[in-house]
Amino acid sequence: MSQMPPDPDPDRGSPAAKPPRLPTPRLAALRDPAAFDPAQHAMWESVVSGPRAATAVRPEGQLSGPFDVLLRSPQIGTAVSDLGALLRFSTSLGPRLTEVVTLTVASHWHARLAWSGHAKGARAQGIPESAIERVARGEDPAFKSPSDHAAWSVAHALVTTGHVSDDLYAAAISVLGERTLVEVVALTGYYCLTSFLLNTFEVPVSHGVTTPWDPPAE
Structure with missing residues (x-):
C-alpha cells in the first residue's frame, strides 16, 4: 500500500476547545413556502427535487443541512445546493470516498449536524x-484501502494546514x-463552507x- 506522509503541522488550524453547550439555533426556521419570494421558491425547489430529495426537509418542516440558513440568500443558496449535489453525487469519488472526506472535514470543525448524518452514511x-472514532478524534484512521487513506490524508492536511506537501x-x-x-x-472546500454555515448559525442535530463533541451530561 502506498504510504501517505504525515502532515507537516497537524496542530495548526485546530478548532477551539470543545464548546461548553449544545448549539442553540440563531435563526428562526423558514417553513412556510407561501411566504417565500420567487428566488426562495426557486431555491426550495432545487433542493427538494434534486438527488438529496429524500432527506431535503427535516421532520419539523424546514430544509435540512445548511439550506434553511441559505434561504436568506437564495441565489447563493441555489448555487451552493447545485454544487453540493454535483460534488456528492456526480464525481469519480463514489459514496465511500465522499463519506471519508466529509467526515474528516466535519470532525475538524466539530460540525455536529454534518457529522451525525455522514457518520451514518459512512457506516x-x-x-x-x-476508523470513524479515530477520525472524530483527529487521528489517522488507519484505512487499509489506499484510496481511503489518500482521500483522508489530503482532506486532513487541508483542514489542518491549508496545504498539501510535495x-x-x-x-x-x-x-x-x-x-x-x-x-x-473541491469536496473538502465545500464541506468547510457547509461546516461554517452550520456552526455560525448553530443549526442543531x-x-x-448525539455527537462526539457534546458536553458531558449533567
Whole structure:
C-alpha cells in the first residue's frame, strides 16, 4: 500500500476547545413556502427535487443541512445546493470516498449536524466503527484501502494546514489520479463552507442524536 506522509503541522488550524453547550439555533426556521419570494421558491425547489430529495426537509418542516440558513440568500443558496449535489453525487469519488472526506472535514470543525448524518452514511459504506472514532478524534484512521487513506490524508492536511506537501501530493496523485484528487480538494472546500454555515448559525442535530463533541451530561 502506498504510504501517505504525515502532515507537516497537524496542530495548526485546530478548532477551539470543545464548546461548553449544545448549539442553540440563531435563526428562526423558514417553513412556510407561501411566504417565500420567487428566488426562495426557486431555491426550495432545487433542493427538494434534486438527488438529496429524500432527506431535503427535516421532520419539523424546514430544509435540512445548511439550506434553511441559505434561504436568506437564495441565489447563493441555489448555487451552493447545485454544487453540493454535483460534488456528492456526480464525481469519480463514489459514496465511500465522499463519506471519508466529509467526515474528516466535519470532525475538524466539530460540525455536529454534518457529522451525525455522514457518520451514518459512512457506516452504510462499510467504514469500520473504529476508523470513524479515530477520525472524530483527529487521528489517522488507519484505512487499509489506499484510496481511503489518500482521500483522508489530503482532506486532513487541508483542514489542518491549508496545504498539501510535495510528498503527500505525489503519493495521493499516484493513488487517486488527477481528476479524483481535484474532486477531493473541491469536496473538502465545500464541506468547510457547509461546516461554517452550520456552526455560525448553530443549526442543531435532530432530537436525541448525539455527537462526539457534546458536553458531558449533567
